Amino acid sequence: MFEHLKEQPADKILALMEAFKADPRDNKIDLGVGVYKDADGNTPIMAAIKQAEKQLWEAETTKSYTGLAGDPGFADAMVSLILGEAVPRDTVAAAATPGGTGAVRQAFDLVRMANPKARIFVSDPTWPNHLSILKHMGIETVAYRYFDNETRAVDFDGMMADLAQVTGDDVVLLHGCCHNPTGANLNLSQWREVVALLNDKGALPMIDIAYQGFGDGLEEDAAGVRLVASETPECLIAASCSKNFGIYRERTGLLMAVARDADGRKLNQGTLNYLNRQNYSFPPDHGARLVTMVLSDAELRASWQAELEEMRTGMLALREQLATELQRLSGSDRFGFLAQHRGMFSRLGATPEQVARMREDHGVYMVGDSRLNIAGLNRNSVPILAEAIVKTGI
Numbered sequence: 295m296f297e298h299l300k301e302q303p304a305d306k307i308l309a310l311m312e313a314f315k316a317d318p319r320d321n322k323i324d325l326g327v328g329v330y331k332d333a334d335g336n337t338p339i340m341a342a343i344k345q346a347e348k349q350l351w352e353a354e355t356t357k358s359y360t361g362l363a364g365d366p367g368f369a370d371a372m373v374s375l376i377l378g379e380a381v382p383r384d385t386v387a388a389a390a391t392p393g394g395t396g397a398v399r400q401a402f403d404l405v406r407m408a409n410p411k412a413r414i415f416v417s418d419p420t421w422p423n424h425l426s427i428l429k430h431m432g433i434e435t436v437a438y439r440y441f442d443n444e445t446r447a448v449d450f451d452g453m454m455a456d457l458a459q460v461t462g463d464d465v466v467l468l469h470g471c472c473h474n475p476t477g478a479n480l481n482l483s484q485w486r487e488v489v490a491l492l493n494d495k496g497a498l499p500m501i502d503i504a505y506q507g508f509g510d511g512l513e514e515d516a517a518g519v520r521l522v523a524s525e526t527p528e529c530l531i532a533a534s535c536s537k538n539f540g541i542y543r544e545r546t547g548l549l550m551a552v553a554r555d556a557d558g559r560k561l562n563q564g565t566l567n568y569l570n571r572q573n574y575s576f577p578p579d580h581g582a583r584l585v586t587m588v589l590s591d592a593e594l595r596a597s598w599q600a601e602l603e604e605m606r607t608g609m610l611a612l613r614e615q616l617a618t619e620l621q622r623l624s625g626s627d628r629f630g631f632l633a634q635h636r637g638m639f640s641r642l643g644a645t646p647e648q649v650a651r652m653r654e655d656h657g658v659y660m661v662g663d664s665r666l667n668i669a670g671l672n673r674n675s676v677p678i679l680a681e682a683i684v685k686t687g688i
């Protein structure tokens with residue numbers, strides 16, 4: 295039977311991670327996979343998580359199953375972190391999932407159950423896994439313009455013109471903050487315009503939020519998603535804890551479905567439980583429990599927020615340094631966008647050939663579309679990168 299299988303394309307980002315590991319050069323710089331790294335190139339376990347793990351080891355008395363939607367305390371803590379007071383809690387159904395990817399996958403499954411005709415509108419570009427999962431599921435996708443390659447900012451006019459084509463059968467996938475791969479984000483007045491358009495057309499917004507706290511701050515990064523949740527009748531939110539809690543391998547995420555009322559929530563909750571059961575029964579618990587402990591304990595939460603803030607401001611400082619260095623070396627302001635972008639990523643706007651030359655000549659690894667991970671830099675490697683960029687003629 296297996297002879298009928300076809301070779302599947304590799305994930306380019308994960309393949310790049312392997313290529314970097316295999317490169318023997320000492321001075322290589324990894325700006326590929328979206329994992330936070332400190333100045334020494336390590337991805338640390340956050341102090342609050344380490345502390346929570348210790349407490350959990352002492353206090354946990356059973357590893358028996360939780361519920362199909364995971365621990366309700368996790369959902370409560372995350373709904374409050376992401377949505378704040380934006381919507382009444384009794385309208386929000388939520389289920390823990392294996393990572394943000396699991397939440398995205400379950401969201402698409404839910405959409406397909408609710409409306410097999412639904413098309414999903416995705417930003418051009420978007421996280422490649424969105425497209426890969428949608429293709430695998432046989433769901434029709436429509437790309438909407440998002441990024442202006444000239445200005446390296448959001449092509450908002452293009453985006454609105456393309457979204458004007460949505461119908462009441464469609465879903466529009468938006469990145470909550472820190473857009474992957476571009477780093478270019480909507481401002482609040484643009485979010486308002488998008489919400490008005492979707493309400494006008496009756497399309498369902500779906501938000502993928504994987505980097506809350508990496509952009510402008512925990513509250514600021516949630517402003518778009520809160521606006522959508524409070525101003526539209528229904529929406530889906532897929533959240534990841536991988537980055538902002540640094541628990542990538544624990545596979546911790548949450549899918550939320552906001553309904554019009556408590557009856558709608560009941561139906562959504564039943565469906566989310568059903569979908570978890572079909573795909574893996576119970577979601578992973580360890581990471582979710584750590585997140586719940588950190589968010590519910592004042593001391594752990596303060597420690598987590600302080601460390602997250604340090605990561606965020608560190609990335610901002612690297613952005614400023616890189617933009618300044620490039621301005622100095624190139625004598626032009628064309629790299630100013632690096633300081634405007636938010637989150638771990640920026641799209642540099644280089645050609646695939648230039649990206650290849652950066653790798654071959656300078657040992658700089660970025661994704662083929664010229665996405666670079668700012669967290670892969672430190673104060674010493676910024677000038678080296680800036681020089682390589684200018685020498686490559688980008």
Ligand code: PLP
Nearest residue numbers: 393394395421474502504534536
């Ligand atoms: N969505 C986006 C936009 C991402 O960049 C990521 C990255 O990892 C995810 C979702 C899912 O992350 P994970 O499944 O590791 O929680």
Ligand code: TYF
Nearest residue numbers: 305307308326327328423474
């Ligand atoms: O975009 C990134 O680099 C992260 C990590 O299949 C990632 O989101 C990349 C590819 C993938 C899963 C996670």
